[in-house]
Amino acid sequence: MPELPEVEVVRRGLERWVAGRTVTEVEVLHPRAVRRHPAGGEDFAARLKGQRFEVARRRGKYLWVPLAETGTSVLGHLGMSGQLLVQPEGAPDEKHLRIRIRFDDSAGTELRFVDQRTFGGLSLHDQTPDGTDGLPDVIGHIARDPLDPAFDxxxxxxxxxxxxxxxxxxxxxxxxxxxxxxxxxxxxxxxxxxxxxxxxxxxxxxxxxxxxxxxxxxxxxxxxxxxxxxxxxxxxxxxxxxxxxxxxxxxxxxxxxxxxxxxxxxxxxxxxxxxxxxxxxxxxxxxxx
DNA sequence: ACGGGCGCCTGCCAGC
DNA sequence: TGCTGGCAGGCGCCCG
Known part of the structure; x- marks a missing residue:
């Protein structure tokens, strides 16, 4: 299962491979993967379309990708078995592919959320009212991790x-x-x-x-x-x-x-x-x- | 408000 | 061989 260091490696991967890219299409292939998004998979896909990814952030094992100029982020948790993969377009679907995100550029790759046991998932959230670190509101209660320079x-x-x-x-x-x-x-x-x-x-x-x-x-x-x-x-x-x-x-x-x-x-x-x-x-x- | 405990999921594998 | 049940566990949620 991904522990914090692995999640940080994923964050770096997102920063490297999807920051700055604009979403053109989202496919939600399993409803449980968006269960933390109360409005459901169709809403998740519709609201994400057209948005531009900024640099991924992390707190504990939560990851989020701010959407440019919206105050909203895609929040992700890998749970026990989740993976975020950047794959070539057209690569065969993974057995447990849950969400696919396509981009409008010519990089030739797409972002995939793959999760066998579906403890993890993606959702959209506004940042906390005080705006601390752009933290999504639903993880406002999550403490900083001990690798965070601001950990007290x-x-x-x-x-x-x-x-x-x-x-x-x-x-x-x-x-x-x-x-x-x-x-x-x-x-x-x-x-x-x-x-x-x-x-x-x-x-x-x-x-x-x-x-x-x-x-x-x-x-x-x-x-x-x-x-x-x-x-x-x-x-x-x-x-x-x-x-x-x-x-x-x-x-x-x-x-x-x-x-x-x-x-x-x-x-x-x-x-x-x-x-x-x-x-x-x-x-x-x-x-x- | 705080602390304890449970349930969500699915693949693997030991044991019968 | 085929089935069953235990185990893995992050974290939200509910209960007392």
Whole structure:
């Protein structure tokens, strides 16, 4: 699944390949792919036609492409399996092609949204009233991600101390910090030697600062690993950057030795998904042991 | 207001 | 071999 670094690679691909181009035709091939567009697929297509794409923006795992001189943007989320592809016109349709966008120029390529599981989709939204970053109104509640220069470390750390929840829940809470998925949460917690059920209020400032640093390290490592392919015609992403194969210390490593101490890693059911951790390096909090 | 939990989807694969 | 059911999980939404 696309994590934040992969989404950033997609954003760069959009900037490289579709910025400045004007839409002539939109085909919505699956209604679920535009379910976040309340007025429906026909409205989506009609309103997009004739608009010119500006440079794609990103917040967390959301992408948006402002439409020139409108205050409106195409908002996209890749969900679990979404891809944005720039393909040659006439290339065979992908099995899970959901939306096709054609342009009026002679570049010979079109933009495709392909999504097997349809957790993702595209929609049109006005920007927030205060106009911050041209952010679409429906994602006004999404916090900045830790790679954003304007991310406020101190505010995040303060919020952790005030919350009455556990640390992994907080890492996945989009209103506190965005762009951290299940995989990166487990990786950052392992690096920080923190158990996923640790109450956020129990983290000292140095510990939360260290955690934040590890979140950034994990993301940056993946960005470096995946950032080399973005200027190919194929805008990415198959969601499986080589980074995952080589560099995971926690996620998916049940029964394999901890890369730090050799203890077999464990998996626990958690929120209808899994948490992977080292039982020796990441001791459970006393209250929930 | 805040925190917890569920459901949406489909392909894969282990197990019977 | 063919079927079934569990699993993957970001995030909106609903409930208490």
């Amino acid at each position: 470390d101190a505010a995040f750390q303060s919020a952790l101390r005030l919350r009455r929840t556990t640390i992994k829940r907080a890492l996945l809470d989009q209103s506190l910090i965005s762009g951290v998925g299940n995989i990166y949460a487990d990786e950052a917690l392992w690096r920080s030697k923190l158990h996923y059920d640790r109450p956020t209020a129990s983290l000292t400032r140095p510990r939360s600062a260290e955690l934040l640093g590890h979140v950034r390290d994990v993301m940056n490592a993946a960005l470096v690993a995946g950032g080399t392919s973005f200027d190919s015609l194929y805008v990415n992403v198959n969601g499986e950057s080589g980074y995952f194969d080589r560099s995971l210390d926690a996620y998916g490593r049940e029964d394999e030795p901890c890369h730090r101490c050799g203890t077999p890693m464990r998996r626990r059911a958690w929120m209808n998904r899994s948490s992977y951790f080292c039982p020796r390096c990441q001791r459970p909090p006393r209250t929930t042991a």
